[in-house]
Amino acid sequence: MKYEEEVISSKEVYRGKIIRVEEEQVKLPNGEKAKREIVRHHGAVAIICVTAENKMIFVKQWREPMQRVTLEIPAGKIEVNETDPKRTAIRELNEEVRLHPESLELIADFYTSPGFADERMLMYFAHNLQPVSEELPQDADEFLNTVELTLEEAKEKIKSGLICDSKTIMAVWKWELLELRRS
Amino acid sequence: MKYEEEVISSKEVYRGKIIRVEEEQVKLPNGEKAKREIVRHHGAVAIICVTAENKMIFVKQWREPMQRVTLEIPAGKIEVNETDPKRTAIRELNEEVRLHPESLELIADFYTSPGFADERMLMYFAHNLQPVSEELPQDADEFLNTVELTLEEAKEKIKSGLICDSKTIMAVWKWELLELRRS
Numbered sequence: 394m395k396y397e398e399e400v401i402s403s404k405e406v407y408r409g410k411i412i413r414v415e416e417e418q419v420k421l422p423n424g425e426k427a428k429r430e431i432v433r434h435h436g437a438v439a440i441i442c443v444t445a446e447n448k449m450i451f452v453k454q455w456r457e458p459m460q461r462v463t464l465e466i467p468a469g470k471i472e473v474n475e476t477d478p479k480r481t482a483i484r485e486l487n488e489e490v491r492l493h494p495e496s497l498e499l500i501a502d503f504y505t506s507p508g509f510a511d512e513r514m515l516m517y518f519a520h521n522l523q524p525v526s527e528e529l530p531q532d533a534d535e536f537l538n539t540v541e542l543t544l545e546e547a548k549e550k551i552k553s554g555l556i557c558d559s560k561t562i563m564a565v566w567k568w569e570l571l572e573l574r575r576s
Numbered sequence: 577m578k579y580e581e582e583v584i585s586s587k588e589v590y591r592g593k594i595i596r597v598e599e600e601q602v603k604l605p606n607g608e609k610a611k612r613e614i615v616r617h618h619g620a621v622a623i624i625c626v627t628a629e630n631k632m633i634f635v636k637q638w639r640e641p642m643q644r645v646t647l648e649i650p651a652g653k654i655e656v657n658e659t660d661p662k663r664t665a666i667r668e669l670n671e672e673v674r675l676h677p678e679s680l681e682l683i684a685d686f687y688t689s690p691g692f693a694d695e696r697m698l699m700y701f702a703h704n705l706q707p708v709s710e711e712l713p714q715d716a717d718e719f720l721n722t723v724e725l726t727l728e729e730a731k732e733k734i735k736s737g738l739i740c741d742s743k744t745i746m747a748v749w750k751w752e753l754l755e756l757r758r759s
Binding site for chain 1: 577578579580581583589590592593594595597599600602604605606608610611612613614615617620636637638639640641642645646648651653684685686687688689690691692693694695696697716717719720721734737740741742743745746749750752753756757
């Protein structure tokens with residue numbers, strides 16, 4: 394079976410600072426035409442941080458698209474000038490939780506909304522976290538606090554809805570998987 | 577600490593069939609102003625299907641935003657006229673894999689890209705799948721096949737990158753969690 398769509402034409406219909414939107418005309422495998430709406434995003438990283446006391450670190454912040462406070466694992470956009478996503482992860486960890494990892498292990502590489510966006514996210518596990526020697530300035534429009542939770546507490550926060558995004562639920566499930574495999 | 581942002585003004589900058597984009601001016605907790613770019617989406621469902629032979633069902637399809645073929649669990653948008661997301665899940669299962677579940681168990685409720693989009697996804701586990709009695713018409717612009725994989729095969733497809741989206745990786749990890757808890 395042929396799956397591939399062929400781009401006939403592409404038009405940028407919105408250009409913001411974080412996202413661009415394109416409308417594509419495509420030729421379907423059967424020769425018919427269809428329209429696709431695609432959000433272009435430069436990509437992001439997210440980091441699983443487990444402390445020496447076996448607690449996971451979350452960032453408490455306001456999320457304007459959902460009009461609510463959430464608990465999420467540290468994460469952030471890859472800036473246009475950043476070519477190594479591990480550098481992005483180290484920067485975000487410094488800005489958001491003031492910690493520096495000895496090493497970062499790639500846990501997952503995925504698209505967040507494959508139906509309408511090309512945002513790709515790299516998820517790392519941070520090993521041997523230490524306080525940073527030099528604090529980077531925080532983003533002027535970010536107001537956040539960090540929260541540390543045990544696995545059971547984190548699972549409770551998923552149930553109560555304070556943890557409510559895919560990457561953070563993934564992080565908690567991966568943490569539980571690692572714990573179960575160990576036992 | 578105050579986290580909340582206050583909307584000063586909102587402007588629709590793009591309206592498509594699947595998404596809308598809004599630019600918001602917000603007042604930050606410190607009184608400063610900032611701009612937010614927000615993709616509005618009507619929400620979606622995704623369904624974990626495990627067969628009697630203990631294989632998970634995936635849909636093989638073209639994803640235009642990433643210009644590639646992927647394996648994903650059955651999923652789809654909640655249509656404007658659909659008020660019960662379980663009905664959406666039943667419809668999508670019929671259209672995509674021609675199966676009907678005896679019941680649907682909510683596994684997770686999450687936002688896919690909380691930084692720039694309000695897309696909310698409900699993930700269900702389908703119990704006691706049976707062939708549908710009546711096949712609904714498939715979307716004219718969707719070309720797909722179904723693939724059944726064991727847990728080990730699914731984990732291999734994550735490694736090789738054919739499974740590459742957050743909901744599907746979540747489904748495989750949840751499946752592994754259920755298996756590990758059972759053993």
